Amino acid sequence: MQGAEYEQDSETRRMALVGTDGHADAHGDAHGHDEEHEHIHIPPPSYWPIVLAACITVMFVGFLSTLVISGIGALFVLIVMIAWGLEGSESVPTALSGIPVIGGGDAEDKLVPGARVITSDGRLVGRVTQASQNSPLVKAGWIPTRYGYLARSAIDHIEEGAIILTLTEQQVRERGNVDTTPAGPVTNRAITTTERGI
Amino acid sequence: MATVTTPGISIAPPPTYAPGKSAAAVIWDWMTTVDHKKIGVMYIFLGIIYFIVGGVEALLIRAQLATPNGKVLTPTQYDQVFTMHATTMIFLFIIPVFAGFANYFIPLMIGARDMAFPRLNAFGLWMLLFGGLFLNSSFFLGGAPDAGWFAYAPLTEPAYNPGRSMDFWAAGLTLLGISSIVGSINIIVTTLKMRCPGMRFNTLPLFVWTTLVQNFLLLFALPSLTTAAIFLLFDRHLGTSFFKAENGGDPLLWQHLFWAFGHPEVYILILPVFGIISETLPVFSRKPIFGYIFIAWSSVAIGFLSFVVWVHHMFATGLPDVALAFFASSTTLIAIPTAVKVFNWTATLWGGSIVTKTPLLFSVAFLTMFPIGGLSGVSLAVVPFDWQITDTYYVVAHIHYVFFGGSALGILAALYYWFPKITGRMMSEKLGVWNFWLVFIGLNLTFFPMHMLGLLGMPRRQWTYHEGLGWNLYNFVASIGAFTIAAGILLLIINLVASFRSGERAGADPWDAWTLEWATTSPPPEYNFVKTPVVRSRRPLWDQKHPDDQDWMRGEH
Numbered sequence: 001m002q003g004a005e006y007e008q009d010s011e012t013r014r015m016a017l018v019g020t021d022g023h024a025d026a027h028g029d030a031h032g033h034d035e036e037h038e039h040i041h042i043p044p045p046s047y048w049p050i051v052l053a054a055c056i057t058v059m060f061v062g063f064l065s066t067l068v069i070s071g072i073g074a075l076f077v078l079i080v081m082i083a084w085g086l087e088g089s090e091s092v093p094t095a096l097s098g099i100p101v102i103g104g105g106d107a108e109d110k111l112v113p114g115a116r117v118i119t120s121d122g123r124l125v126g127r128v129t130q131a132s133q134n135s136p137l138v139k140a141g142w143i144p145t146r147y148g149y150l151a152r153s154a155i156d157h158i159e160e161g162a163i164i165l166t167l168t169e170q171q172v173r174e175r176g177n178v179d180t181t182p183a184g185p186v187t188n189r190a191i192t193t194t195e196r197g198i
Numbered sequence: 199m200a201t202v203t204t205p206g207i208s209i210a211p212p213p214t215y216a217p218g219k220s221a222a223a224v225i226w227d228w229m230t231t232v233d234h235k236k237i238g239v240m241y242i243f244l245g246i247i248y249f250i251v252g253g254v255e256a257l258l259i260r261a262q263l264a265t266p267n268g269k270v271l272t273p274t275q276y277d278q279v280f281t282m283h284a285t286t287m288i289f290l291f292i293i294p295v296f297a298g299f300a301n302y303f304i305p306l307m308i309g310a311r312d313m314a315f316p317r318l319n320a321f322g323l324w325m326l327l328f329g330g331l332f333l334n335s336s337f338f339l340g341g342a343p344d345a346g347w348f349a350y351a352p353l354t355e356p357a358y359n360p361g362r363s364m365d366f367w368a369a370g371l372t373l374l375g376i377s378s379i380v381g382s383i384n385i386i387v388t389t390l391k392m393r394c395p396g397m398r399f400n401t402l403p404l405f406v407w408t409t410l411v412q413n414f415l416l417l418f419a420l421p422s423l424t425t426a427a428i429f430l431l432f433d434r435h436l437g438t439s440f441f442k443a444e445n446g447g448d449p450l451l452w453q454h455l456f457w458a459f460g461h462p463e464v465y466i467l468i469l470p471v472f473g474i475i476s477e478t479l480p481v482f483s484r485k486p487i488f489g490y491i492f493i494a495w496s497s498v499a500i501g502f503l504s505f506v507v508w509v510h511h512m513f514a515t516g517l518p519d520v521a522l523a524f525f526a527s528s529t530t531l532i533a534i535p536t537a538v539k540v541f542n543w544t545a546t547l548w549g550g551s552i553v554t555k556t557p558l559l560f561s562v563a564f565l566t567m568f569p570i571g572g573l574s575g576v577s578l579a580v581v582p583f584d585w586q587i588t589d590t591y592y593v594v595a596h597i598h599y600v601f602f603g604g605s606a607l608g609i610l611a612a613l614y615y616w617f618p619k620i621t622g623r624m625m626s627e628k629l630g631v632w633n634f635w636l637v638f639i640g641l642n643l644t645f646f647p648m649h650m651l652g653l654l655g656m657p658r659r660q661w662t663y664h665e666g667l668g669w670n671l672y673n674f675v676a677s678i679g680a681f682t683i684a685a686g687i688l689l690l691i692i693n694l695v696a697s698f699r700s701g702e703r704a705g706a707d708p709w710d711a712w713t714l715e716w717a718t719t720s721p722p723p724e725y726n727f728v729k730t731p732v733v734r735s736r737r738p739l740w741d742q743k744h745p746d747d748q749d750w751m752r753g754e755h
Contacts, residue, residue: 042725043316045230053324056376057332060369063431064362084317113223129230 044137048084055080100157116162123169232316237323238302245295252286255279264677266665273661277344284347289374290330292605296470297381299612300409306715307403309394309731314387318380325377333370343367351441351452356434368427375424382413396733403713407494408473411501412466419462426455457508465504471608475561478615479543481711482558483550489542496535503532513581514588522581529579540569556630560611563638571599592652598645618708622720623701629693636686643679647672712737
């Protein structure tokens with residue numbers, strides 16, 4: 001049992017803490033206080049806040065040294081603000097239980113940050129940025145960056161460091177409006193530190 | 199440690215920063231996170247780091263003043279150290295730690311999953327980090343700011359301060375101001391718009407109430423400081439004369455702009471503690487808070503009044519009598535809602551079943567120390583008295599009883615109270631009690647003698663002093679006290695680290711508390727609550743634990 005929440009009994013108006021399974025509820029299976037499905041939306045991570053703060057600081061460093069640095073800082077502030085604005089924030093959790101896993105270990109072991117998401121015809125969609133066991137978050141593209149949780153129905157199987165989709169590049173484009181690049185060979189070797197880092 | 203486990207709540211799932219990820223992945227995770235809890239932890243961590251930096255600066259000051267004719271620091275170094283001590287403690291310790299607690303606990307207390315603007319939240323944190331680094335880098339780039347934390351003109355003008363140090367100060371505070379402003383917008387919007395069903399203003403936890411008021415103060419007071427800092431940069435680099443009397447400017451304009459920020463700032467630094475104490479005292483006296491409505495709305499009154507008292511910092515500048523009378527009256531007036539709160543907290547303890555844990559020790563210490571600073575503040579509202587002790591150690595004693603006896607003790611109470619929720623582990627009570635007594639004795643040894651030093655005429659910011667002035671003993675005792683506090687803080691750090699690594703498991707609700715943050719696991723999952731809570735009273739967990747005696751059934755909020 002993970003977590004707990006309030007549930008209102010509409011007849012007695014009493015409040016009660018009801019232990020529930022976080023795994024199931026995180027996927028919208030639980031009933032909320034109003035008996036409707038409650039989807040949990042957690043905002044995806046983003047590196048733009050720290051980049052913007054750094055650029056603003058560079059701009060101020062310029063005030064104390066040379067305005068050229070301020071100008072460069074200001075330019076990057078503008079670029080980063082636009083990039084931040086274009087960054088997507090969609091996040092729809094989906095379960096991964098029951099997905100075939102190739103090789104040793106299970107899905108949780110293999111879904112580390114940095115794992116590649118590859119179409120059935122070998123194109124790279126993006127990488128896992130948040131390796132939650134229930135709902136890996138995938139980042140695609142740089143500017144603009146898009147995030148999204150993988151739909152279970154779109155996953156064919158999981159290998160070392162890679163999630164292979166049931167969809168072709170064309171189907172991904174039609175569904176997700178994301179760009180793809182050649183993925184390179186999918187190997188069964190252990191994930192290196194470089195690959196695990198993002 | 200008796201741990202009360204609420205039925206239906208289990209130990210939290212492993213946090214996402216649990217072992218198993220590479221170091222790079224963990225660092226990246228924290229750098230890109232927009233989770234209000236991780237951001238809150240980083241705010242608190244940064245604040246504690248800067249607390250240590252500011253504390254070392256304080257020890258240098260006290261080492262220099264421990265004996266007459268001290269030679270620990272040169273006069274220039276001394277000016278830099280006392281300026282950066284105050285700047286660090288105010289802008290890089292107290293404000294960030296409060297921002298951390300607000301970030302972590304406001305969404306939990308109001309039943310939300312995150313802050314209203316998660317990425318803006320992260321941006322505020324990183325601005326704090328870079329602003330602090332920017333400010334402190336001045337130590338290595340030509341000299342730290344050295345004109346005092348309120349940086350009076352014309353001392354800060356290029357003619358008297360030609361280096362880069364005041365540029366670092368003005369630009370650094372502007373960066374930190376950006377951090378505070380985005381943070382305050384976020385907290386205000388979160389509180390106003392993201393409360394769970396049933397969480398009316400009349401049922402809002404008092405920590406949320408006082409933090410809401412604090413952030414309105416930040417939002418409206420900081421622009422005055424930012425404006426003043428930018429005017430100063432213009433004076434220093436573009437040849438303007440906002441504060442240059444020789445060109446028609448007005449040095450007193452700086453004082454007005456600074457204190458129009460600076461006095462609300464005092465309440466910015468104490469209001470969240472009012473909220474923290476209002477959370478801890480009921481839990482550890484096993485009684486509802488006495489006078490909830492008064493505590494909540496008097497915080498609002500304090501918020502308004504804090505904007506009309508700033509001139510009491512300027513009584514010695516030759517203002518007209520009518521101005522002196524007005525601001526002396528308003529300063530006395532603001533003491534009333536503050537003082538009545540003290541009676542509220544005392545009445546909460548009165549007749550309660552006191553549970554003597556470390557958070558309570560620090561809370562009660564606040565209850566006794568903060569009024570000393572408050573009362574000396576009232577004495578400073580008496581204009582003829584103020585003229586006598588302006589810029590003496592009496593004022594230093596006053597402000598330290600407010601900031602250390604008030605803000606710092608409140609922060610320590612909050613650390614011990616909420617550490618189990620943040621980490622899932624209890625802090626050591628044994629170390630906590632030692633920590634408490636060292637800090638409590640140390641603060642009184644340090645700051646109480648400063649009242650006498652001020653009355654004996656010792657000016658603040660004095661590099662050293664000669665023998666035979668009657669100041670030796672008081673200064674020596676104050677220095678002993680400062681190192682006693684340092685020993686206490688060292689124990690705190692040891693306690694934090696040791697408890698984080700191997701403290702007793704806390705469970706979801708180790709204090710048998712009543713607010714929503716204790717309804718979820720310790721530490722909470724990323725989504726806080728599986729389903730959005732619904733509340734009917736100010737003590738939702740009491741209602742849950744006592745189904746036949748719920749507050750709302752008795753007509754109580």
